[in-house]
Amino acid sequence: MSQQTATTISRRERIRLFVLRTLALGAIWVLITEADPGSLAVGVPLAMIGAALSVALQPRSLSAVHLPGAVRFAGFFLVQSFLGGLDVARRALSPAMPLDPACVRYPLRLAGDGPRVVLANTISLLPGTLSARFLGGDTLEVHVLDNHESVLADLAQVEERVAGLFGANLPPLQMGGDS
Amino acid sequence: MTWETIAGWGSTALFAVGAFFFFAGSVGLVRFPDVYTRLHALTKADNLGLGFVVTGLALRAESWIVVLKLYLIWLIVIVTGATACYLVANAARGSGLEPWTRERR
Numbered sequence: 001m002s003q004q005t006a007t008t009i010s011r012r013e014r015i016r017l018f019v020l021r022t023l024a025l026g027a028i029w030v031l032i033t034e035a036d037p038g039s040l041a042v043g044v045p046l047a048m049i050g051a052a053l054s055v056a057l058q059p060r061s062l063s064a065v066h067l068p069g070a071v072r073f074a075g076f077f078l079v080q081s082f083l084g085g086l087d088v089a090r091r092a093l094s095p096a097m098p099l100d101p102a103c104v105r106y107p108l109r110l111a112g113d114g115p116r117v118v119l120a121n122t123i124s125l126l127p128g129t130l131s132a133r134f135l136g137g138d139t140l141e142v143h144v145l146d147n148h149e150s151v152l153a154d155l156a157q158v159e160e161r162v163a164g165l166f167g168a169n170l171p172p173l174q175m176g177g178d179s
Numbered sequence: 180m181t182w183e184t185i186a187g188w189g190s191t192a193l194f195a196v197g198a199f200f201f202f203a204g205s206v207g208l209v210r211f212p213d214v215y216t217r218l219h220a221l222t223k224a225d226n227l228g229l230g231f232v233v234t235g236l237a238l239r240a241e242s243w244i245v246v247l248k249l250y251l252i253w254l255i256v257i258v259t260g261a262t263a264c265y266l267v268a269n270a271a272r273g274s275g276l277e278p279w280t281r282e283r284r
Contacts (some may be wrong), residue, residue, distance in 0.1 A: 031248055081257075085200055085227025088220050092207030100281050101216055103272075121261035125226055130219050132268040143215040143268065143278060 009062065014055050021051035059113030066167030073165040077122065080158075084127040091145065102147035106155045108138045109170040110163055116140075119162045126158060186238040193235030200228030213279035214271050222264040226257055 009017075029043035091098055110119055120131035120140065128145040135141055144151050156173050163170045207220025233253045237246045 028251065031244065031251060034244055034248070081223070082227060082230075084223040088207060088223045089200055089203030089227075092203050092210060092220050092224070097210060099211070099216060101213075101278055102280060103278055120265055121258065124218075124222055124261045124264050125257065127223075128219070130215060130222070130268060131265050132215065133272045141272065143219075145216060145219055 008060060009058060013062075014058075017058070018051050018055050021054055022047050025050045061112050061114070063112050063114040063166045063168075065165060069164035069167055073161050076161050077125075080127065081125045084125055087127040088145070098146070100146050100148075102144055103132060104142050104144055104147070104151055105135065106140045106142050106152060108140055108159070109156075109173070110159050110168070112166070112168075115162055115166050115168065118165065119159060122158055122162060123155065126154075129155065129158075190235035190238040193231045193238070197228045197231030197235065200224045200231065204228065214276065215268060215278050218264050218268055222260055226260055229253055229256055 025047035026043065029039070029047055033039040033043065108116065108119075110116055116134070120134070123129045123131045123140075123142060129151070130143045130145075132141045132143045142151075142155060160170060201224065204220050204224030207224060208217050211217045211220055230253060233249045237249050240246045240249065
C-alpha cells in the first residue's frame with residue numbers, strides 16, 4: 001500500500017478517462033457560459049484539448065476520491081484556510097510583525113502522486129505552512145512562518161485528512177527522535 | 180425588512196471583509212522579508228478575501244447557476260493559486276535562495 005507502483009495506465013483506461021474528463025470540462029464550460037449555445041463551437045474543442053492534456057500528463061497511478069472523506073475534508077479545509085488567512089493578516093498588519101520562519105522536513109506517509117499534490121496544495125493554504133519542494137526519499141520540505149514545536153504534528157494531522165479524502169489509511173506516526 | 184435589503188447590506192459587509200483580507204495580503208507582500216514569507220501572505224489572504232467577495236456576490240445573484248459559477252471560479256482560483264505558489268517556492272528553493280530567519284538567540 002505504501003509502495004508506489006510504477007505501472008502505467010492501460011490504453012482502454014486512458015480512453016475512458018478522456019471521455020469522462022471531456023464531459024466534466026464540458027459541464028464546467030456550460031456552467032461558466034450559462035449554457036450559451038453559440039459558445040459551444042469554442043467550448044467543445046477546448047474541453048477535448050484539456051481532457052487530452054490531462055490524460056497525457058496523468059501520473060502513473062489513479063486515486064479515487066472517497067465521498068464521506070471528501071465532505072469531512074471540505075469542512076476541515078474551509079475552517080483551516082479561514083484561520084490561515086486570518087493568521088497571516090494578523091502578522092502582516094501587526095506593528096511588531098511576529099515572524100520566526102524556517103524550513104522543516106516532513107517525512108511523507110501518504111503515497112501516490114495525486115494525493116501528494118493535494119497535500120502540498122492544502123498545506124500552502126493552511127495557517128503558517130507552505131509547501132516549498134519535494135525532496136527525494138519521500139520528504140516534503142515545508143516553509144513555516146512560525147517555527148513552533150507542534151509544526152510536524154500539525155502537518156501529520158493535515159496528511160491524515162488528505163488520506164481520508166482518498167479513503168486511504170496511513171501507517172502510525174513516528175514522532176520524536178529528530179530535532 | 181425585505182430579503183433584498185438584508186442581502187444588499189450583507190453583501191456590502193462581505194465585500195468590506197474581503198477587501199480587508201486583500202489589503203492585509205498586500206501589506207504582507209510589501210512588509211515581509213523574503214519570497215517565501217510573501218508567498219504565505221498572498222496565497223492565504225487573497226484566497227480568503229476572494230471567498231468573502233464571492234459570497235457577497237452570491238447574495239446578489241439572480242439565479243442559482245450564477246451562484247454555482249461564482250463558487251466554481253473561487254475553487255479554480257484556490258487550486259491555481261496554491262499550484263502557482265508551489266511553483267514559485269520550488270523555483271526559489273531550487274535556485275538556492277535561503278529563507279530569511281530571525282537571528283537565533
